[in-house]
Amino acid sequence: MNATSAAIGLDIGGTKAALAVVEGTGRILARTTLPTEAELGFDRAVDRLAAAIDELLRRTALPRTGLAGIGIACAGPVDPARGLINNPYTLAGWDHCDIVSPLRDRFDVPVRLENDADAAALGESVHGAGQGADPLVMLTFGTGVGGAAIVRGAIYRGAGGEHPELGHIPVLPDGTACYCGIRGCLESLASGTAIERGAREADLACTSARDVFTAAISGNAVASAIVDRATSAAATGAWTLCHTFLPERLILGGGVMDDQFPLFAAAIQRRLATATQFTPSNVAVTRAALGNDAGLLGASGLVHCESDPGAPWGEKMTRRVTDPSCREGHHP
Amino acid sequence: MNATSAAIGLDIGGTKAALAVVEGTGRILARTTLPTEAELGFDRAVDRLAAAIDELLRRTALPRTGLAGIGIACAGPVDPARGLINNPYTLAGWDHCDIVSPLRDRFDVPVRLENDADAAALGESVHGAGQGADPLVMLTFGTGVGGAAIVRGAIYRGAGGEHPELGHIPVLPDGTACYCGIRGCLESLASGTAIERGAREADLACTSARDVFTAAISGNAVASAIVDRATSAAATGAWTLCHTFLPERLILGGGVMDDQFPLFAAAIQRRLATATQFTPSNVAVTRAALGNDAGLLGASGLVHCESDPGAPWGEKMTRRVTDPSCREGHHP
Numbered sequence: 001m002n003a004t005s006a007a008i009g010l011d012i013g014g015t016k017a018a019l020a021v022v023e024g025t026g027r028i029l030a031r032t033t034l035p036t037e038a039e040l041g042f043d044r045a046v047d048r049l050a051a052a053i054d055e056l057l058r059r060t061a062l063p064r065t066g067l068a069g070i071g072i073a074c075a076g077p078v079d080p081a082r083g084l085i086n087n088p089y090t091l092a093g094w095d096h097c098d099i100v101s102p103l104r105d106r107f108d109v110p111v112r113l114e115n116d117a118d119a120a121a122l123g124e125s126v127h128g129a130g131q132g133a134d135p136l137v138m139l140t141f142g143t144g145v146g147g148a149a150i151v152r153g154a155i156y157r158g159a160g161g162e163h164p165e166l167g168h169i170p171v172l173p174d175g176t177a178c179y180c181g182i183r184g185c186l187e188s189l190a191s192g193t194a195i196e197r198g199a200r201e202a203d204l205a206c207t208s209a210r211d212v213f214t215a216a217i218s219g220n221a222v223a224s225a226i227v228d229r230a231t232s233a234a235a236t237g238a239w240t241l242c243h244t245f246l247p248e249r250l251i252l253g254g255g256v257m258d259d260q261f262p263l264f265a266a267a268i269q270r271r272l273a274t275a276t277q278f279t280p281s282n283v284a285v286t287r288a289a290l291g292n293d294a295g296l297l298g299a300s301g302l303v304h305c306e307s308d309p310g311a312p313w314g315e316k317m318t319r320r321v322t323d324p325s326c327r328e329g330h331h332p
Numbered sequence: 333m334n335a336t337s338a339a340i341g342l343d344i345g346g347t348k349a350a351l352a353v354v355e356g357t358g359r360i361l362a363r364t365t366l367p368t369e370a371e372l373g374f375d376r377a378v379d380r381l382a383a384a385i386d387e388l389l390r391r392t393a394l395p396r397t398g399l400a401g402i403g404i405a406c407a408g409p410v411d412p413a414r415g416l417i418n419n420p421y422t423l424a425g426w427d428h429c430d431i432v433s434p435l436r437d438r439f440d441v442p443v444r445l446e447n448d449a450d451a452a453a454l455g456e457s458v459h460g461a462g463q464g465a466d467p468l469v470m471l472t473f474g475t476g477v478g479g480a481a482i483v484r485g486a487i488y489r490g491a492g493g494e495h496p497e498l499g500h501i502p503v504l505p506d507g508t509a510c511y512c513g514i515r516g517c518l519e520s521l522a523s524g525t526a527i528e529r530g531a532r533e534a535d536l537a538c539t540s541a542r543d544v545f546t547a548a549i550s551g552n553a554v555a556s557a558i559v560d561r562a563t564s565a566a567a568t569g570a571w572t573l574c575h576t577f578l579p580e581r582l583i584l585g586g587g588v589m590d591d592q593f594p595l596f597a598a599a600i601q602r603r604l605a606t607a608t609q610f611t612p613s614n615v616a617v618t619r620a621a622l623g624n625d626a627g628l629l630g631a632s633g634l635v636h637c638e639s640d641p642g643a644p645w646g647e648k649m650t651r652r653v654t655d656p657s658c659r660e661g662h663h664p
């Protein structure tokens with residue numbers, strides 16, 4: 001693999017799928033999007049995605065044989081080891097859907113699948129705000145709170161190959177009950193949904209999280225309390241992450257951070273500055289740099305920098321460290 | 333390195349130092365202990381430790397040239413990359429004390445230093461309750477709550493090469509203030525010290541944590557509340573660890589677990605069983621197996637299984653995966 005070899009990055013969301021031809025350097029040679037239309041069937045979607053890949057290859061004059069592989073980021077749950085999408089929640093009917101085999105058969109290249117939070121973190125790690133930092137943690141504040149860790153250049157996976165669910169670390173023992181199984185997890189306090197629910201419960205005339213932040217800035221005390229609860233939860237979450245993964249860089253992304261990164265970063269940095277059991281100056285809090293392209297670029301990074309997700313770590317690392325395009329903080 | 337090569341494992345605590353000649357299999361060929369006597373000076377201690385090593389080599393008829401290296405576990409803070417002990421807190425006067433250079437010069441073998449929590453986790457990983465499990469987290473409940481993670485066969489280190497301080501993950505926002513910088517961390521609720529402080533504050537006629545557990549078992553409601561607070565904090569801590577490191581095995585060690593492992597393990601397993609965002613059956617909660625020898629065996633494991641702590645991860649992993657004695661869950 002070299003920096004100029006091209007891979008397909010594919011990011012499948014509930015409403016649309018984004019595809020691009022991406023060089024190892026992260027340069028996007030061509031891109032397109034199409035509506036996912038999950039409800040019209042998985043096989044139809046695979047056919048449309050394959051046709052879109054062919055069209056991208058035509059546009060870039062890249063023969064199929066010039067393709068290093070296809071990396072897929074998809075809204076989870078997904079099973080990276082088996083290449084299955086198990087997400088009937090936001091992709092109607094897509095349960096136990098093998099997306100890897102049909103694309104591999106059609107294009108005769110390696111195909112990798114990863115959930116979108118992990119792919120986004122890998123994208124930021126290789127091409128975005130995480131370059132040169134390891135370990136690295138990314139938190140995404142949107143409808144929920146997602147996250148992922150990059151450790152020694154690879155997506156961190158735990159027991160059973162599952163990925164850490166960083167949105168569900170405990171913050172407030174007497175908080176709202178979450179579907180994760182406890183009360184007061186990070187997501188239940190700091191997600192866009194949590195902020196909107198807080199406004200609703202307080203009869204605040206705000207319909208979106210953005211409205212709540214605006215009301216807080218204009219001096220509304222109720223809105224301020226909701227915002228403080230969210231930023232304080234984020235600070236507690238960051239404290240937890242600094243006493244577990246202890247990342248060199250903590251990247252904050254997602255819709256909530258589009259406008260509110262400075263507010264959240266300040267709350268986190270104030271809290272971390274009081275820590276005595278690690279060196280706070282070693283941890284940078286950074287805004288995500290790739291926006292909606294993080295998943296796409298991370299997906300292509302699955303081909304350029306990650307080996308078979310089913311392989312044992314030792315084997316993975318052997319491959320990674322012998323792949324010159326991925327060494328040294330994996331800047332190609 | 334092969335399984336029968338011998339290393340010196342050295343575990344330096346506040347009151348005594350334990351030394352052993354250990355094979356790669358974990359078999360101890362000879363052992364000794366001596367009082368640390370830190371207050372009598374660092375140079376004197378190094379001389380006494382070196383003499384003790386020579387004596388062990390004589391007893392095992394092992395020539396200095398047959399020694400693979402010396403691994404040192406020491407009560408932290410230590411700086412593994414520079415080989416410095418920076419612990420004037422429990423080793424009077426030992427600040428910025430280079431223990432690696434004099435032993436390396438004297439014995440002409442690789443010498444590695446690690447803090448004792450990390451060494452104990454490595455010891456359990458290689459020779460004890462953690463064999464075959466990766467990732468692995470060990471929590472030690474004693475005077476404080478310490479911990480370490482083993483990820484892909486190596487001691488996990490974060491930003492600045494520092495290790496995760498798992499005793500200071502947040503549990504109860506309105507708990508007792510801890511020296512770590514927040515209120516209600518795991519250590520402030522579940523350490524032996526915290527249990528004893530709880531008894532003192534409640535005017536309970538208990539002088540030790542063990543007494544508090546005994547009183548709770550005999551039906552004392554105040555003692556029960558203190559114990560419940562400790563086991564509940566451990567369960568919250570375990571929840572956090574399962575949403576971050578997500579270990580295949582969570583090992584509980586330390587003095588508190590000598591008698592109370594079943595109580596803590598049950599509280600943790602009850603809590604984890606309610607989790608929906610990972611598969612609880614993938615995580616085993618296990619009692620530490622090596623007792624006081626974990627540090628000693630982990631120290632020898634620094635030689636047998638870990639390479640230079642200052643080296644970048646990539647280099648480390650290359651060495652590890654090419655070292656047959658440490659492959660496959662690092663059973664030699």
